[in-house]
Amino acid sequence: xxxxxxxxxxxxxxxxxxxxxxxxxxxxxxxxxxxxxxxxxxxxxxxxxxxxxxxxxxxxxxxxxxxxxxxxxxxxxxxxxxxxxxxxxxxxxxxxxxxxxxxxxxxxxxxxxxxxxxxxxxxxxxxxxxxxxxxxxxxxxxxxxxxxxxxxxxxxxxxxxxxxxxxxxxxxxxxxxxxxxxxxxxxxxxxxxxxxxx
Ligand SMILES: N[C@@H](CCC(=O)N[C@@H](CS)C(=O)NCC(=O)O)C(=O)O
Numbered sequence: 001x002x003x004x005x006x007x008x009x010x011x012x013x014x015x016x017x018x019x020x021x022x023x024x025x026x027x028x029x030x031x032x033x034x035x036x037x038x039x040x041x042x043x044x045x046x047x048x049x050x051x052x053x054x055x056x057x058x059x060x061x062x063x064x065x066x067x068x069x070x071x072x073x074x075x076x077x078x079x080x081x082x083x084x085x086x087x088x089x090x091x092x093x094x095x096x097x098x099x100x101x102x103x104x105x106x107x108x109x110x111x112x113x114x115x116x117x118x119x120x121x122x123x124x125x126x127x128x129x130x131x132x133x134x135x136x137x138x139x140x141x142x143x144x145x146x147x148x149x150x151x152x153x154x155x156x157x158x159x160x161x162x163x164x165x166x167x168x169x170x171x172x173x174x175x176x177x178x179x180x181x182x183x184x185x186x187x188x189x190x191x192x193x194x195x196x197x198x
Contacts, residue, residue: 143180
């Protein structure tokens, strides 16, 4: 994870093709002559390119609504808190969440609870691409450190509403469950390796 030279070949190949993803992260969109990194940029590109009129609620034309959507999608402090757990776990160096990791995750929940203070979704009373984007990270965080429903009632309600949607049940939930299960298995593995060294 930390060593950018150790990326699987296909990502390196994409990176080398037009030098558009120096981060060497996934996801990467590959349309032949056009590649694009960063899930938020990709989601906005796909919705602008392929969105049908009946999906316009996901990314409405109104510029202030769009600005709010961007504000949530480019929040910047959410995914890094998951990444802080993922990176050492994938490289086999983490057995459990540290206190610092938990404080940062709970702080992210607090921030989202505030965004949801006066609306049922993150940018208003209708679900947008911003909610879908945040859901992908929050569902993994929730699997690692469950959201306390008493402390975060609005976030809990939002998550339940999102998880009840057919699209989230079919697409997000299976991947998220697998992701959390994999992370926990790697942590357990690390812990048992540590024990066997004693
Ligand atoms: N802001 C980027 C973050 C992408 C990202 O960090 N992806 C992870 C996998 S979920 C990755 O490729 N990590 C490898 C690395 O950072 O070296 C996005 O939303 O696409």
